[in-house]
Each structure stands twice: as C-alpha cells, then as structure tokens.
Amino acid sequence: MLNHQNHKTPLTYEGTYLCPICRCGQIHNLTLMEAMGCDLCHHIFTINLEKQILKMVDREPSLTWRWTGNTWKGEHLGNLELSWIYWLIALSFVLFPPSLIALSGFIFPPVSGSAWSVFPLIWTTLSFLLHLLILLWLMAEAYQFPVILFFKTQFRRLFNLS
Ligand SMILES: [Zn+2]
Incomplete structure (x- = not known):
C-alpha cells in the first residue's frame, strides 16, 4: 500500500504546486515558457531542475525555495540559524x-x-x-x-x- 504522507513528487515544469508566496494559489507552467506562474498572485518563477529549486524571478533580491518532495523549504532561511x-x-x-x-x-x-x-x-x-x-x-x-x-x-x- 502506498503511504501518501511520504509520497514524494519531483519538481518539474509539468507539475502543479502550492505557491510559496501567497500559500493559497497554485503555480503551474506558463504556456510556451520555461517558467511557472501563480494563478492567484501572478508571480513568475523558474525552476532549477537539477537542484530542485524554485526561484522567484520578478523580485530583487530574488527568493528561492527548495522542493522537498511535498513542501517548500525557504533556501534563504538556510544559513540563518538563530542561536x-x-x-x-x-x-x-x-x-x-x-x-x-x-x-x-x-x-x-x-x-x-x-x-x-x-x-x-x-x-x-x-x-x-x-x-x-x-x-x-x-x-x-x-x-x-x-x-x-x-x-x-x-x-x-x-x-x-x-
Ligand atoms: Zn501565489
């Protein structure tokens, strides 16, 4: 039996994912483009398929998230462990x-x-x-x-x- 809780899906341009910005819209592939867009907040993202990283491209400095298989992890949080x-x-x-x-x-x-x-x-x-x-x-x-x-x-x- 498949354990859906631990079922991981890779980050691809074909998939649909929860938007890490508004956390209620869905991001999916923009037609004929190597980019993803959110249907709610309309932000544009690109994917680094190799590193499984989503990058927000319409903001400077850009934000990045790592896809863990079922959720986003903010890459920009990575090296900021508060002691x-x-x-x-x-x-x-x-x-x-x-x-x-x-x-x-x-x-x-x-x-x-x-x-x-x-x-x-x-x-x-x-x-x-x-x-x-x-x-x-x-x-x-x-x-x-x-x-x-x-x-x-x-x-x-x-x-x-x-
Ligand atoms: Zn959104």
Whole structure:
C-alpha cells in the first residue's frame, strides 16, 4: 500500500504546486515558457531542475525555495540559524527600554490625579511596542520573508481583486 504522507513528487515544469508566496494559489507552467506562474498572485518563477529549486524571478533580491518532495523549504532561511544569544539580545532590546521607563515612573511617580499620571504607562507601552516593531521588521528583513507581498496577496484575495 502506498503511504501518501511520504509520497514524494519531483519538481518539474509539468507539475502543479502550492505557491510559496501567497500559500493559497497554485503555480503551474506558463504556456510556451520555461517558467511557472501563480494563478492567484501572478508571480513568475523558474525552476532549477537539477537542484530542485524554485526561484522567484520578478523580485530583487530574488527568493528561492527548495522542493522537498511535498513542501517548500525557504533556501534563504538556510544559513540563518538563530542561536540563543541572538534571542537574548532581541529580548533585552524589547524589554530593557520599557522596563527602564517603568522603573523611573515607579521611583518618581507622577502626582496622582493629575493629567500626567498616566504618562509613564503610555510611554512604557509605546516604547515596548516600538521596540517590538523594530525587532519584527529586522527579523522579516533577515529572513527575507515577503511580508508586503504576503499581505498584498491576502488583501487582494479578501476583496476578490486580481
Ligand atoms: Zn501565489
């Protein structure tokens, strides 16, 4: 009996695969071309048959994915193994500034009842969110995750535009 879970198919121009960008469209061969296109987000890809790699050609720097036989593995993620030291730096980057602000607000509390009494809380929250945003942006850049492309496609799909 065939085990469908482990059934692997090679990456060829004849096949149909789930789009690695929008993750809901299908990519298949473009007529008379050595290229694949997604029917939903319309991005163009080429295949390296030998290495079983899919390359997105309409974006610079281009993104690549390796076909494992049943799913995509982002090639651009390959050499970016985050060690715990990076996580520690990231965590302190997000937590240290707001805790400093919170601490100063705690040591020198504003006059209670005044309009400024919520200021330390707002400032702490804002600095936490901003540092978190910077971190997420850095991670998206490092991993080359197509954030904008992803949301653009999801948006289009939601409102049925094309
Ligand atoms: Zn797509």
